[in-house]
Amino acid sequence: ELKVEQNPLFLSMQEGKNYTIYCNYSTTSDRLYWYRQDPGKSLESLFVLLSNGAVKQEGRLMASLDTKARLSTLHITAAVHDLSATYFCAPSGGSQGNLIFGKGTKLSVKP
Amino acid sequence: GAGVSQSPSNKVTEKGKDVELRCDPISGHTALYWYRQSLGQGLEFLIYFQGNSAPDKSGLPSDRFSAERTGGSVSTLTIQRTQQEDSAVYLCASSLASDSIIRFAGHRYHNEQFFGPGTRLTVL
Numbered sequence: 696e697l698k699v700e701q702n703p704l705f706l707s708m709q710e711g712k713n714y715t716i717y718c719n720y721s722t723t724s725d726r727l728y729w730y731r732q733d734p735g736k737s738l739e740s741l742f743v744l745l746s747n748g749a750v751k752q753e754g755r756l757m758a759s760l761d762t763k764a765r766l767s768t769l770h771i772t773a774a775v776h777d778l779s780a781t782y783f784c785a786p787s788g789g790s791q792g793n794l795i796f797g798k799g800t801k802l803s804v805k806p
Numbered sequence: 807g808a809g810v811s812q813s814p815s816n817k818v819t820e821k822g823k824d825v826e827l828r829c830d831p832i833s834g835h836t837a838l839y840w841y842r843q844s845l846g847q848g849l850e851f852l853i854y855f856q857g858n859s860a861p862d863k864s865g866l867p868s869d870r871f872s873a874e875r876t877g878g879s880v881s882t883l884t885i886q887r888t889q890q891e892d893s894a895v896y897l898c899a900s901s902l903a904s905d906s907i908i909r910f911a912g913h914r915y916h917n918e919q920f921f922g923p924g925t926r927l928t929v930l
Contacts, residue, residue, distance in 0.1 A: 728918070737897060738921040789851055791862055793839055794919060796849035 697722050697788035701797030708774045708804050716769040716800045718784030727767050728794060729758050730783045738783065742769075774804045810922035812898050818928045819888055827883040827925045831900030838881050839901075839919060840873060844894035852896075855881060856903075888929045895924040 698721040708714055718727070726745050730738040742751040744760035744767060751758050755778065757770045767784055781801045785794035811830040819825050831838050840852040855861050855875040866872070870889075875881040885892055899919040 730921075737923045738899075740918055740920070743918060783849065785849075791851075791854040791865070792837065792917075793841075793851040793854055793865075795851070796841075798848045 697724065697786060697795045699784065699786060699795050699797040701784055701800050704798055704800060706800055706802045708771070708802065710775055710804055710806050711773050713773065714771050716771075716782055716784075716802075718767040718769070718797055720765050720767075720784075720786045720788070720795075722765075722788060723762070724765075724786035724788040727760055727784060727786045729767070729769055730785060732781045732783065732799070734780075741782075769800075771802070774802075776804045776806060778802060779804045810898055810900050810920055812896075812922040812925050814925055815923060816926045816928075818930065820930050821890060822887050824884065824886045825888055825927065827885075827896050827927070829881045829883070829898030829900075829922060831879065831881070831898070832920055834902070835900035835920075836878065836903055837901045837917075837919075838875060839899045840881070840883050841897045841899065842867075842894045843897060843924070847894075849897075852883070885927075888927075890929045893927055893929045895926050897924045898922045 700719045702717050728743050729741040731741050732738050742758040747762040749760045755772045760767045781799045783796050783799045785796045788795055810832055813828045836857045838855040841849055842852055843849045851865050853861050853865055853873045858878045870886045873883045899921045901917050901919045
């Protein structure tokens with residue numbers, strides 16, 4: 696059974712700083728998604744990573760995937776307040792094609 | 807439609823009552839998933855529909871939960887005799903096809919799941 700661990704679970708950052716969120720998963724998965732969730736809102740897809748070494752960037756966020764290490768990272772560059780949200784990683788690997796979600800990282804960016 | 811829609815957006819009910827939650831997937835999407843998000847359990851998978859096929863119910867948390875999908879489109883998740891631990895946000899997602907179908911066909915492309923806004927269920 697696929698298990699997903701994200702860390703940290705809570706992250707308080709100052710604006711302008713850099714940080715990385717880590718996502719480890721326990722068994723082989725052929726794709727991994729990163730989602731953003733704002734309070735009271737649904738999940739917004741940020742990135743899908745399909746192969747080993749894949750790197751995707753959008754604005755101040757960059758996601759990467761190492762399938763051999765079963766590790767994905769979400770790197771935040773020069774954080775701004777608008778990035779405050781909860782971020783989930785989700786490898787595909789459920790028996791019915793469902794996603795298995797990490798517990799999420801609640802990011803708070805303070806001025 | 808433009809996206810996945812769910813209704814109601816909020817539902818408050820008394821313990822022991824039955825509730826029905828509705829999901830309207832993106833037009834043309836054959837795969838439909840129900841997930842539940844709660845403080846204690848995070849995001850957990852409940853059930854999946856591929857077209858009109860009978861679903862695998864093994865992910866449902868108890869026999870009080872049931873789901874159906876009519877005409878391969880709209881889905882309803884029903885919770886009978888609600889309990890306080892059923893309080894959660896119930897999220898529905900749809901995708902063009904299921905991952906298993908993609909693998910069987912020998913194609914490999916990302917098959918994104920688009921999530922609806924969710925139904926917040928509160929059981930008093």
